[in-house]
Amino acid sequence: MIFEQAANSLIPPAFPDAWQADLLAQLAEAETVLAWAEQDLDLQLCFGKGMLVLTAQRLLTKRAGEAEWQSHLLRDGLRLQQHDHAGVASLELFDAAARIAQWRYTLNHGPAAQHLIERFALQLDSLRSGQPVPEPEHAHCPKCKAELDADAEECPVCTREIHQPPSTWTLLRLWRFAKPYQGQLLLGFLLMLGSTAATLVSPYLTMPLMDEVLIPYQNGASIELSTVGLYLGGMLMAALVSWGLGWAKTYILALVSERISADLRTTTYEHLLQLSLEYFGGKRTGDLMSRIGSESDRISVFLSLHALDFITDVLMLVMTTIILFSINPWLALATLLPLPLIAWLIHLVRDRLRTGFEKIDRVWGEVTSVLADTIPGIRVVKAFAQEQREAARFREANKHNLYINDKLNKVWSLFSPTVSLLTDIGLLVVWAFGIWLIAHHNVTVGTLTAFLAYIGRFYGRLDSMSRIVSVTQKSAAAAKRIFDILDHVSNVPEPTRPVQLKQVSGQIELRDIRFRYGNRAVIKGLGLTIRPGEMVGLVGHSGSGKSTLVNLICRFYDVSEGAILLDGTDIRSLPVADFRRHIGLVLQEPFLFFGTIAENIAYGKPDATREEIIAAARAAHAHEFILRLPLGYDSLVGERGQGLSGGERQRISIARALLIDPRILILDEATSSVDTETEKEIQKALDNLVKGRTTIAIAHRLSTLRQADRLVVMDRGEIVEVGPHDELMAREGAYWRLYQAQARNVDTDPDDAE
Amino acid sequence: MSHTMQFQLSRNSFGRLVLESAEHGRHEGVVPVRAFPVAAPDKGIALVSTDGHEVGWIDELSALNATTRALVEQELASREFMPELLQLVSVSSFATPSTWQVRTDRGPTELILKGEEDIRRIGREGLLVLDSHGVQFLIRDLAQLDRHSRRLLDRFL
Numbered sequence: 025m026i027f028e029q030a031a032n033s034l035i036p037p038a039f040p041d042a043w044q045a046d047l048l049a050q051l052a053e054a055e056t057v058l059a060w061a062e063q064d065l066d067l068q069l070c071f072g073k074g075m076l077v078l079t080a081q082r083l084l085t086k087r088a089g090e091a092e093w094q095s096h097l098l099r100d101g102l103r104l105q106q107h108d109h110a111g112v113a114s115l116e117l118f119d120a121a122a123r124i125a126q127w128r129y130t131l132n133h134g135p136a137a138q139h140l141i142e143r144f145a146l147q148l149d150s151l152r153s154g155q156p157v158p159e160p161e162h163a164h165c166p167k168c169k170a171e172l173d174a175d176a177e178e179c180p181v182c183t184r185e186i187h188q189p190p191s192t193w194t195l196l197r198l199w200r201f202a203k204p205y206q207g208q209l210l211l212g213f214l215l216m217l218g219s220t221a222a223t224l225v226s227p228y229l230t231m232p233l234m235d236e237v238l239i240p241y242q243n244g245a246s247i248e249l250s251t252v253g254l255y256l257g258g259m260l261m262a263a264l265v266s267w268g269l270g271w272a273k274t275y276i277l278a279l280v281s282e283r284i285s286a287d288l289r290t291t292t293y294e295h296l297l298q299l300s301l302e303y304f305g306g307k308r309t310g311d312l313m314s315r316i317g318s319e320s321d322r323i324s325v326f327l328s329l330h331a332l333d334f335i336t337d338v339l340m341l342v343m344t345t346i347i348l349f350s351i352n353p354w355l356a357l358a359t360l361l362p363l364p365l366i367a368w369l370i371h372l373v374r375d376r377l378r379t380g381f382e383k384i385d386r387v388w389g390e391v392t393s394v395l396a397d398t399i400p401g402i403r404v405v406k407a408f409a410q411e412q413r414e415a416a417r418f419r420e421a422n423k424h425n426l427y428i429n430d431k432l433n434k435v436w437s438l439f440s441p442t443v444s445l446l447t448d449i450g451l452l453v454v455w456a457f458g459i460w461l462i463a464h465h466n467v468t469v470g471t472l473t474a475f476l477a478y479i480g481r482f483y484g485r486l487d488s489m490s491r492i493v494s495v496t497q498k499s500a501a502a503a504k505r506i507f508d509i510l511d512h513v514s515n516v517p518e519p520t521r522p523v524q525l526k527q528v529s530g531q532i533e534l535r536d537i538r539f540r541y542g543n544r545a546v547i548k549g550l551g552l553t554i555r556p557g558e559m560v561g562l563v564g565h566s567g568s569g570k571s572t573l574v575n576l577i578c579r580f581y582d583v584s585e586g587a588i589l590l591d592g593t594d595i596r597s598l599p600v601a602d603f604r605r606h607i608g609l610v611l612q613e614p615f616l617f618f619g620t621i622a623e624n625i626a627y628g629k630p631d632a633t634r635e636e637i638i639a640a641a642r643a644a645h646a647h648e649f650i651l652r653l654p655l656g657y658d659s660l661v662g663e664r665g666q667g668l669s670g671g672e673r674q675r676i677s678i679a680r681a682l683l684i685d686p687r688i689l690i691l692d693e694a695t696s697s698v699d700t701e702t703e704k705e706i707q708k709a710l711d712n713l714v715k716g717r718t719t720i721a722i723a724h725r726l727s728t729l730r731q732a733d734r735l736v737v738m739d740r741g742e743i744v745e746v747g748p749h750d751e752l753m754a755r756e757g758a759y760w761r762l763y764q765a766q767a768r769n770v771d772t773d774p775d776d777a778e
Numbered sequence: 779m780s781h782t783m784q785f786q787l788s789r790n791s792f793g794r795l796v797l798e799s800a801e802h803g804r805h806e807g808v809v810p811v812r813a814f815p816v817a818a819p820d821k822g823i824a825l826v827s828t829d830g831h832e833v834g835w836i837d838e839l840s841a842l843n844a845t846t847r848a849l850v851e852q853e854l855a856s857r858e859f860m861p862e863l864l865q866l867v868s869v870s871s872f873a874t875p876s877t878w879q880v881r882t883d884r885g886p887t888e889l890i891l892k893g894e895e896d897i898r899r900i901g902r903e904g905l906l907v908l909d910s911h912g913v914q915f916l917i918r919d920l921a922q923l924d925r926h927s928r929r930l931l932d933r934f935l
């Protein structure tokens with residue numbers, strides 16, 4: 025025990041418990057554990073648990089699938105190296121002559137391994153120099169490099185990966201949207217109670233009508249008009265009351281449910297807009313549109329019609345049961361006998377139907393997706409004469425839709441008739457039992473008539489209630505798909521403790537950032553500091569990660585590792601909207617919304633005055649061509665609006681960026697898709713824009729970056745060269761080769777020149 | 779059509795493949811990359827140098843001599859990681875994100891499915907399941923899965 029205590033103190037508390045005892049047996053006295061990394065694969069890439077531990081003296085490892093620990097003493101010349109491919113990382117230990125050891129693991133163990141590599145390097149340095157390892161002044165999160173508080177166990181920036189599935193009681197979650205209307209809902213419910221009770225009066229009155237009027241008449245007594253009038257009048261009154269209350273109830277509840285679904289729709293859309301580009305990248309437009317559009321409508325219909333009917337039915341059932349039992353318990357028992365059977369049947373089919381309807385929804389999304397894919401790309405479709413193929417694709421999606429529907433309908437079509445059959449049999453039971461009871465003089469004919477009148481409704485409702493199963497499942501499926509959006513936490517979440525930047529000077533620091541799309545590493549350990557007001561030109565051939573870098577700086581995506589800092593503050597701790605307000609973005613393909621030119625220019629600042637709009641347009645060299653349009657600044661652009669050329673659109677988007685007067689300006693191939701003449705025009709507009717702002721410009725034509733303070737040459741997600749034009753030209757490196765290639769007007773890889 | 783280039787392949791002490799050819803010279807650390815990993819895994823394999831250039835091309839694996847072929851296959855095996863899903867043991871929920879306990883051809887493991895769109899159709903019967911850490915799980919033929927797995931999977935399709 026004492027031994028364990030002593031050794032324990034050398035193993036950091038965060039070390040995984042499962043390995044603790046195993047490792048203790050291996051450690052020498054007073055051997056300190058510095059870092060560790062778990063593995064989840066063996067060398068044959070089969071799943072299995074392994075561990076690599078760095079102590080002050082050696083690397084200790086127990087590989088997945090091996091029984092024994094191995095140890096590698098630290099010595100000069102050792103080198104650890106990590107790389108990854110297709111979702112699997114490999115860590116290798118080399119000395120000068122050969123590879124000594126290798127470990128494999130999936131990417132979730134990557135950061136730990138990275139941390140171990142860094143500690144390993146420090147440890148070797150200290151071994152070589154004899155100096156102790158310098159203690160870092162601040163602990164840094166191994167994953168994102170954010171500074172950690174001394175006592176913080178987890179990095180506040182990183183601990184937001186949420187893998188909790190939402191609960192399956194999806195429909196009940198709609199309560200969140202119903203809550204604001206609880207007053208109206210209660211009123212509606214009371215009205216419902218009243219109207220339902222009123223409908224139950226008239227079958228009740230058939231009983232005395234039969235026993236006191238009709239039967240005595242048949243036996244020779246005369247009909248007393250006043251009694252008849254009383255009963256019939258009662259029936260009429262009940263009908264009128266039920267009508268009035270029913271109307272009020274339906275109206276109120278329909279209003280409420282419409283509002284609930286409208287709230288649901290807007291909330292979902294608002295949430296959707298907050299989600300990161302990554303989310304939109306993975307979703308298809310048609311699918312999202314159908315979720316927010318038709319599926320919220322389905323929920324509304326469900327609430328206002330089906331759910332309402334269902335509750336009415338349940339109320340009626342309960343009241344009827346009470347009445348029946350109060351009249352004659354035995355007959356009541358016989359009447360209710362088929363009920364459990366039907367309930368069981370409903371339960372049986374429920375599951376199949378639910379999954380079936382969920383499937384139908386998804387297939388429906390597929391059908392709309394085909395449309396949403398094709399219609400925006402119609403130019404390409406026509407240019408390549410692929411109308412037939414697209415039609416076939418649609419037909420295929422429809423066929424799939426049909427198939428799924430057919431399959432479901434098999435179950436569904438059997439379901440309703442079976443319920444009808446059961447209710448018919450139920451009626452038969454009541455008739456038989458009733459006749460038997462009358463024959464034995466226990467019961468009057470009137471009672472039996474009343475029972476039959478009641479259960480006629482009763483079973484009729486059961487049939488329609490069974491339908492609730494399908495609509496409930498349908499709307500539960502719809503609700504689930506909507507909550508799927510609502511539950512999705514943005515990958516660029518708002519900070520929990522937002523930091524406000526009062527004055528932004530525009531310094532951007534990229535601190536050892538890494539980024540991957542899925543398992544594909546696109547930015548690999550990139551560091552750069554951009555001074556306030558500096559203009560940096562990003563160059564490198566297509567696919568080298570320039571746009572990705574810009575996306576990261578704009579926080580359209582969050583870095584996988586490392587950090588981006590604005591004026592020394594991690595951009596993840598700034599409120600997203602506040603941060604973006606400082607950024608003006610001009611893209612290669614400017615997007616104009618449907619609306620007037622003025623509205624498009626003022627998109628980022630809707631309250632801009634006309635003077636401001638015109639000033640921005642002037643500075644963007646857009647003023648004159650706008651004036652040439654028949655409606656000037658009021659011309660409609662965007663979908664079905666006034667057609668504009670690429671250069672004109674681009675200048676409008678430059679004006680848009682100018683108007684918000686951002687501290688940071690990002691130009692991603694802003695002039696690449698226009699001819700040289702227009703480019704000159706745009707270039708002049710840009711020169712206005714760039715003045716005094718931190719600018720990151722990506723350009724394919726290197727000549728457009730002449731006035732950049734520094735040029736950054738990127739290659740495969742890394743920076744290969746940084747410096748001003750002249751210096752880079754003198755160096756005759758990657759930039760020089762790019763430049764030469766363009767001067768010769770051939771587009772070659774920089775590496776090909778080697 | 780391109781045909782298999784002439785080259786020699788060997789492995790150095792660092793565990794890296796070394797390619798030598800008249801056309802491209804000597805390259806250390808070349809990696810084989812399948813052009814159609816799913817549709818035609820054994821046809822069309824490029825040998826790519828560390829700086830990302832193609833320095834060799836193999837039309838068909840079976841056309842190589844035994845040693846070279848073994849080298850290429852070893853290297854492919856150590857780079858390719860697409861566990862084949864054999865069975866879904868259980869899922870934490872039918873709503874995503876959902877944690878699945880699965881059995882694969884590389885042993886049992888668990889995966890986190892972030893969203894239904896991370897299950898992608900490949901061809902007629904195949905599915906690709908992308909887990910939250912970027913590992914891709916392959917289901918070659920949906921019809922070959924057992925009933926239980928299929929029923930679980932069905933809820934996500």
Ligand SMILES: Nc1ncnc2c1ncn2[C@@H]1O[C@H](COP(=O)(O)OP(=O)(O)O)[C@@H](O)[C@H]1O
Pocket residue numbers: 305541544546564565566567568569570571572573
């Ligand atoms: N949304 C995305 N999903 C997956 N990969 C992407 C995505 N966007 C870009 N990539 C890949 O990332 C790499 C860098 O792309 P990008 O930053 O657009 O390059 P550049 O702007 O330098 O031409 C490319 O290989 C590209 O295929």
Ligand SMILES: [Mg+2]
Pocket residue numbers: 570571572692693
């Ligand atoms: Mg780009």
